[in-house]
Amino acid sequence: MxxxxxxxxxxxxxxxxxxxxxxxxxxxxxxxxxxxxxxxxxxxxxxxxxxxxxxxxxxxxxxxxxxxxxxxxxxxxxxxxxxxxxxxxxxxxxxxxxxxxxxxxxxxxSGRAEAALGFSGVIHTIDRKDFLLFDLGGASVEISLVKNKKRLHSVSIPYGAVTLTEMFQSSGTVSQSKLTEMKKFIQAKLDKITWFPDTPLPVIGVGGTVRNLAKVHQRSTGYPLPKLHNYNLPSEDLFEMVKDITSKTFEERQRISGLSSERADIIIAGALTVQEIIRKAKSSYLTISGCGLREGLFFHYYDPIYDKDGDKRQHMLINSVKNYLHTVTGEYAFHSRYVTALALSMFDQWKHVHGLSSRMRTLLMAAGFLHDAGSMINYYNHARHSAYIAANAHIFGWSQKEQVMCSLLCAFHHGFSGKYTKNNEASKILSEEEMLDVRKAALFLALAEGLDESQEQCITQVICTSAKDAMDLRIYTSRNNFDVPAHATGHLLREFEKVFRVPLRVQWFPGSRNANKLVQTARKL
Structure with missing residues (x-):
């Protein structure tokens, strides 16, 4: 260690x-x-x-x-x-x-090295291919153009929130003419970047200024998640916030909800810099990264030893989930892998019925690995504990909406709960369609969990088919009876018909001597 x-x-x-x-x-x-x-x-x-x-x-x-x-x-x-x-x-x-x-x-x-390390911190924690990246500090701003996860260009401009504040004396009340002067100065610096994209490109921002702007936006909109990493701040909202912030006195800025009091004096210079970068990039939103140079330094040390081929970064979400489980349990239990394999098998075979995306399959896999993690807190209500872990664990590679969806999948791994959904503030950021997708995927996880209720991995294979008036599930077991899994899954039939609008017909084939394909698949996960 x-x-x-x-x-x-x-x-x-x-x-x-x-x-x-x-x-x-x-x-x-x-x-x-x-x-x-x-x-x-x-x-x-x-x-x-x-x-x-x-x-x-x-x-x-x-x-x-x-x-x-x-x-x-x-x-x-x-x-x-x-x-x-x-x-x-x-x-x-x-x-x-x-x-x-x-x-x-x-x-x-150097400024170039700073840009490279900031890029490394972002590309290891946000799964995006093409974007403009900037890291705004106190005395400089580093800007990089990223295409296909490769940093093509970088520049370090030797002006930041602190130095601009002192240069333009903008810590107190700032006149309209002074604001115009600051904007023109920032625009002139940006205009010198020859490779700055002409077409609209997503922008990811790093640094205390962007985090504070995101906090202010979250407070003003009542956003239910206390998370900044990978938060998307709409550009129109950002411009309105900057307009409001720059019109206030220092004392008024100190009272803005979400704005750090120690940043109230330098926020005008910082906010104007962010605004002008977003405007020039023609981006519809700003994505906030809570990771930057520090994380880049860590991965600069870590990758040559533990991720030489880049696989962990390439398959960021699932490897991040596994990493988290290893840090808390030493290994993720085989039962969880087996249940995941079973759920994915049903997902794949019924793909033409449920119509869910490949990304939802990835979220189902993540939830399968995490669904029992709450047992380390307490077995009672462990599904809810697992949901909390999924919603709050240091896991990278998904959007905030996707993290909420995975959390709900974990919460519903014994069946859907309308009461839990109603009391869960985070679920409010999902649309009705997204919630329906969660309920569909959660049924596969709940069925898989019930089929391995005894945790003896006795289900050797599932065959999933469908007809116009029903969905059919043939279950092959290595035991001579199926009492335990039948008892554990029976209550899901009503929910299944409610969500998919057709009944689920189940057939059991005990004493099957087929090779346990599910166990073989689980070992590879």
Missing amino acids: DRIAIIDLGSNSIRFIVMQIGEQGSYKLIYQEKKSIRLAEGMTQETRLLTEEAQERALKCLTVYAHIIEVQKVKKVLAVATAAVRNAVNGASFLKRVHMTTGISMTII
Whole structure:
């Protein structure tokens, strides 16, 4: 078991995390802290000096982190400094002071390296192929063009939320003429990017500004999920928010629900930068990434050791689910894999009947692996506990809607519950059609769970067919009776007819000597 510490010394904030890697390559976050230190504060374009006060704020945090690193028995420390230190004439001497005071060796990374690491953090945690990526910090913004999951171009512009705020004195009330001046300055910098896309392209944003804007939007719309990663903020809503934020005084901005009080002074510069990037990209929405440089540093270390062929990144969602289960149980139980194989077999054979997408099949697989995870909390109500885990676990590769859908699949793995749905605020983000899709897929999981009620994997094969007036299920078992699975699935017949509008006819074939194809399939999952 290895523990890796990662420190990102930015221009506005310092971030610190500790990741733990298990023997199987499973990893999890075990500690994190973020502190606003304003390292770039007071560093003018003329002097380009880190002030003594800013250095002291950073050293105070780094001294604490050095102690945590020692106590946590961290094997390796990956520590980098970005734009503020990179641009300061006394940046190198400051890092020598850091090493002498704390023992932490920090590396100044270039704007290009910063863009590459930010891209790595995003591409490992959001499953998108083509997009424009930007990472807005305190003293710089990195912008990258991504096509087919490859970073084609990157640029680092040496202006960020803190430096722009000081340049235009925009921490208080800002006049309309000053706002226009700031917009023109930002637009001029963006216009110099020769490879900036001419056609509309989705945009993913990283950094404290975009996270705060997303929080403000979620609060204002009553969004039921307390999640920022992979949240989509419509551009029209963003523009209205920026208009509102820039019209307020500093004191009024401090009272905006969702906006961090420590960011109220620099939010105007940050929000205008985000707005102009979205406008130039002609994107209909901004996707927020909660992962960036820190995660990129981690995967830069992790991939060459544990994911040389890139399979984990290529099949992000399912591998992320497996990774989570390994971190909490050491392995995901064979019963869960068997139930998953059984549910997928029915899904595939009845594809012409249910009409669900291949993506819903992937969500069903994820739910199959996770459906019993709640047992580690308590066997009683474990379906609801599993639903909570699916909704809140550190799992990557799905949208927020898909995570809600998977959570509901887990909740319904013994059958649908209208009461649970009514009391579940998150389910409100799903349309009626999406909820129907969940109910269809959940029936396959519930049938599979009931068929392995005894957890002895006695179902050797299922044959699924359909007629105009019914759906037919032939079940072959290795036992001479089918009392247990019949008892466990009987209550699902009414729900099945309600959802699919035709009855389910079940035939049992006990004592089957067929090779257990389902067990063979489950072993491969």
